[in-house]
Amino acid sequence: MGESLSKGYYFQQDVQEVPRTPPHTPTPVCGGSPWSMESDVTTPMWSAATGVDTVIIFDWDDTLLCSSAINNQSWSPQQLQQLERAVETILHTAMALGETMIVTNGNATWVQDSTRRFFPGLAKTLSRLTVISARASFESSFPGDPFAWKRQCFKEILARRRQEGGNYLGGVNLVVLGDSPAEIEAAQSAVKVLHGKSVVKTLKFKEAPTVNELLGQLRRVLQELGSLVSEERAGNKTLVPRSFPAHLDHLSSWASGWRISEQESWDYSRVAATLLVGA
Numbered sequence: 613m614g615e616s617l618s619k620g621y622y623f624q625q626d627v628q629e630v631p632r633t634p635p636h637t638p639t640p641v642c643g644g645s646p647w648s649m650e651s652d653v654t655t656p657m658w659s660a661a662t663g664v665d666t667v668i669i670f671d672w673d674d675t676l677l678c679s680s681a682i683n684n685q686s687w688s689p690q691q692l693q694q695l696e697r698a699v700e701t702i703l704h705t706a707m708a709l710g711e712t713m714i715v716t717n718g719n720a721t722w723v724q725d726s727t728r729r730f731f732p733g734l735a736k737t738l739s740r741l742t743v744i745s746a747r748a749s750f751e752s753s754f755p756g757d758p759f760a761w762k763r764q765c766f767k768e769i770l771a772r773r774r775q776e777g778g779n780y781l782g783g784v785n786l787v788v789l790g791d792s793p794a795e796i797e798a799a800q801s802a803v804k805v806l807h808g809k810s811v812v813k814t815l816k817f818k819e820a821p822t823v824n825e826l827l828g829q830l831r832r833v834l835q836e837l838g839s840l841v842s843e844e845r846a847g848n849k850t851l852v853p854r855s856f857p858a859h860l861d862h863l864s865s866w867a868s869g870w871r872i873s874e875q876e877s878w879d880y881s882r883v884a885a886t887l888l889v890g891a
Contacts, residue, residue: 664785665773666710666841669766669799670703671790671817672723673716676830677730680820691823694865696731698830703737705834709841710785713742715765717758717794720748744769762798771805783808787841789833791817796848796875813840816850816875824865825853831867848875 673679676699681687706712716723723743727734746765747758754760770784784806788799796814803812817829829851840849852873856863863869 665783666785666787667769667773668706668710668712668787668841669769669789669795670706670712670714671716671792671795672714672718672726674791674819674821674826675789675817676703676714677726678821678823678826679726681823681826682730687823691827692730695823695827695830696733698827698834699731700734700737702830702834702837703734703741705837707740709838710787711742713744713769714738715744715746715762715769715795717747717761717792718745720745759794759797762794763801766795766798766802767805770802774805783810785841786810786812787837788812788814789817790814791819791821800848811844811846813843813846814848814875815840815872816848818851818853822864824862827865828853828863828867828869831865832870832872835867836872849873850875 670676678687678692678695703712714723718726722745723738724735727738744765746761749768750761750764754764766788770786773784786799786802786806788795790796793816796816799812799814803810806812815833818825821829832851849872851870853864854869854871856869
């Protein structure tokens with residue numbers, strides 16, 4: 613099982629697997645019409661940064677995989693196929709912008725196991741990424757504390773990069789995307805091990821999204837990721853759904869159904885304590 617203490621996922625054993633679809637080769641983009649259902653490919657709106665060590669870290673559950681919807685059996689094979697294509701495209705886009713990683717609080721093989729079951733066409737892309745289970749690495753040192761797992765994992769990733777050095781003189785450009793306060797807090801705490809002109813930027817997704825909501829968020833992020841990476845100042849942002857009448861709820865799967873707003877400061881110690889005691 614790949615559930616974490618921070619997210620109570622329990623996937624039914626009889627959930628049907630998603631049928632395989634023909635291979636899809638995405639073109640890294642950050643453009644597309646905001647009204648497009650599929651975030652149609654247009655001229656890229658970014659160029660790769662030079663002289664900066666860019667690291668992009670994604671959470672997995674409810675950031676790339678619609679874990680809550682799967683757990684609630686509120687999905688269809690067609691929806692997961694659309695989501696698989698969106699995830700593949702955004703990961704390829706991220707890889708063109710910097711080193712891209714997935715850090716999860718699931719167990720050691722959770723990302724790979726859930727990919728085989730729900731995103732079978734994504735395996736080749738995942739093989740090109742660094743996938744880390746913060747839980748497997750740090751649960752024994754911090755039992756029952758998912759915030760600490762990611763916090764220590766992020767610090768280790770960045771400390772290793774600092775030790776290895778390299779040709780980057782401008783510090784680390786860290787971009788973190790996820791739905792839980794755990795990765796947002798982990799990104800902020802990682803500042804202590806950074807050096808030079810390093811900056812940390814976070815983008816928080818909606819917690820426990822529907823499949824349509826996760827699709828819409830990824831499509832919106834696809835349009836904005838290049839700008840987020842190239843920003844020179846640190847910042848915390850969040851994805852906010854636009855309000856639609858009930859009969860237009862399907863628009864939540866569109867990029868235009870979401871906006872990106874500046875995130876208010878969090879009291880992470882209070883959030884962590886609340887999650888850990890189950891209040």
